[in-house]
Amino acid sequence: MFDEIFKNTGNTKSFSKGAILQSAGQKLAKAFYVKKGLLKSYIVDEKGKEHIFMFASEGWIVSDIESQAFNNETVLFIEAIENSEVVLVDVSDFSQSEKNQKEFKLILEALTKRMGVMQRRILSLMSASARERYEYFLQTYPELPNRVPQKMIASYLGITPEALSTIRNKITKRH
Amino acid sequence: MFDEIFKNTGNTKSFSKGAILQSAGQKLAKAFYVKKGLLKSYIVDEKGKEHIFMFASEGWIVSDIESQAFNNETVLFIEAIENSEVVLVDVSDFSQSEKNQKEFKLILEALTKRMGVMQRRILSLMSASARERYEYFLQTYPELPNRVPQKMIASYLGITPEALSTIRNKITKRH
DNA sequence: CTTATTTCTTAATCTAGATTAATGTTTAAA
DNA sequence: TTTAAACATTAATCTAGATTAAGAAATAAG
Numbered sequence: 001m002f003d004e005i006f007k008n009t010g011n012t013k014s015f016s017k018g019a020i021l022q023s024a025g026q027k028l029a030k031a032f033y034v035k036k037g038l039l040k041s042y043i044v045d046e047k048g049k050e051h052i053f054m055f056a057s058e059g060w061i062v063s064d065i066e067s068q069a070f071n072n073e074t075v076l077f078i079e080a081i082e083n084s085e086v087v088l089v090d091v092s093d094f095s096q097s098e099k100n101q102k103e104f105k106l107i108l109e110a111l112t113k114r115m116g117v118m119q120r121r122i123l124s125l126m127s128a129s130a131r132e133r134y135e136y137f138l139q140t141y142p143e144l145p146n147r148v149p150q151k152m153i154a155s156y157l158g159i160t161p162e163a164l165s166t167i168r169n170k171i172t173k174r175h
Numbered sequence: 176m177f178d179e180i181f182k183n184t185g186n187t188k189s190f191s192k193g194a195i196l197q198s199a200g201q202k203l204a205k206a207f208y209v210k211k212g213l214l215k216s217y218i219v220d221e222k223g224k225e226h227i228f229m230f231a232s233e234g235w236i237v238s239d240i241e242s243q244a245f246n247n248e249t250v251l252f253i254e255a256i257e258n259s260e261v262v263l264v265d266v267s268d269f270s271q272s273e274k275n276q277k278e279f280k281l282i283l284e285a286l287t288k289r290m291g292v293m294q295r296r297i298l299s300l301m302s303a304s305a306r307e308r309y310e311y312f313l314q315t316y317p318e319l320p321n322r323v324p325q326k327m328i329a330s331y332l333g334i335t336p337e338a339l340s341t342i343r344n345k346i347t348k349r350h
Numbered sequence: 351c352t353t354a355t356t357t358c359t360t361a362a363t364c365t366a367g368a369t370t371a372a373t374g375t376t377t378a379a380a
Numbered sequence: 381t382t383t384a385a386a387c388a389t390t391a392a393t394c395t396a397g398a399t400t401a402a403g404a405a406a407t408a409a410g
Contacts, residue, residue, distance in 0.1 A: 051301045051302045053298060066291040066294045066295050069291030111283075111286050112243060113244045115244065115290055116240045116244030116245055119239075125300040129396075161359090163398075165358060166359085166397090305366075334367065335369080337370095337388090340388060341390080343388095344389080
């Protein structure tokens with residue numbers, strides 16, 4: 001989506017697996033365009049449990065949108081799951097620079113798609129079982145299970161690794 | 176947010192309480208700007224249970240973003256909770272018409288805020304208890320409880336009316 | 351390689367919230 | 381107004397998924 005805009009930007013940084021690009025509690029939320037590799041964004045709750053908001057592989061942008069929209073301190077951590085190459089995106093660029101109609105349309109389309117995905121996620125968290133959410137996840141992101149440990153998938157789905165393991169067991173045993 | 180853009184548009188329609196402005200299964204998703212009154216958007220699951228995606232009061236826009244973004248049939252119903260005056264928004268207008276920088280910025284800002292709200296909703300559905308979600312709802316939308324029956328609030332929170340009733344009982348009894 | 355660490359599985363137990371059901375209350379209709 | 385319909389409460393029971401715990405498998409590190 002944003003490929004054309006960010007692919008050839010100079011300010012690319014490399015982060016190795018496990019590196020934390022952004023922590024909760026920071027004043028300024030940053031946005032990251034992933035050229036290569038894989039990131040995750042997540043919150044850590046009072047009990048120290050991690051809840052993954054999203055994965056971002058090649059071509060995606062991650063940021064703490066809530067913090068950005070309302071100028072709050074960040075709530076999300078952003079971390080490299082694989083060694084990654086990332087472009088730091090200045091968000092104000094988006095709205096302040098002179099964008100032409102074409103770019104404007106592209107950005108709107110990308111944002112609309114992102115919102116569509118979020119709508120679906122909200123509705124399925126409210127109405128679907130853990131198993132249904134997992135099966136939808138597999139359909140929608142078939143590459144991710146090869147790149148991401150199960151416990152992170154569980155965290156994305158809003159369940160425990162134990163529960164996911166049980167679900168997988170039931171699915172393979174065909175009932 | 177979109178007040179300036181839509182407030183004085185001519186094509187305002189009136190819908191009385193209970194009217195359905197859009198059903199699931201339609202080819203073309205519409206967007207509605209609320210000038211007056213209150214709408215809700217929701218899905219109906221296989222068991223016939225209703226799950227509210229959002230409320231839209233004065234100044235808000237509702238639409239089935241998922242269907243819009245991916246050109247799928249609509250999944251959301253949109254219904255008037257109160258007698259309402261609504262402007263039918265042509266979504267392609269947004270991206271196709273000649274918008275100036277200022278309007279562009281306004282639209283981006285509004286979309287970012289909407290996404291921020293959605294991010295928060297996803298994270299709290301994954302990590303917060305029903306009671307915490309209810310208390311956050313009261314803080315964030317203090318006017319709504321006066322305009323909306325409890326069962327709809329429960330539906331928005333992703334719980335049953337019975338569970339919400341129990342939570343309210345516990346809160347007032349100060350433990 | 352060998353050992354340590356992280357991840358995954360399995361099973362027993364527990365709990366938040368669902369379901370069911372009955373009663374009370376408010377709203378709307380006749 | 382009376383009567384019906386929609387909404388809210390309370391309580392008993394049930395269940396999906398959490399928690400706890402322990403062992404097995406896979407990865408990483410020395």
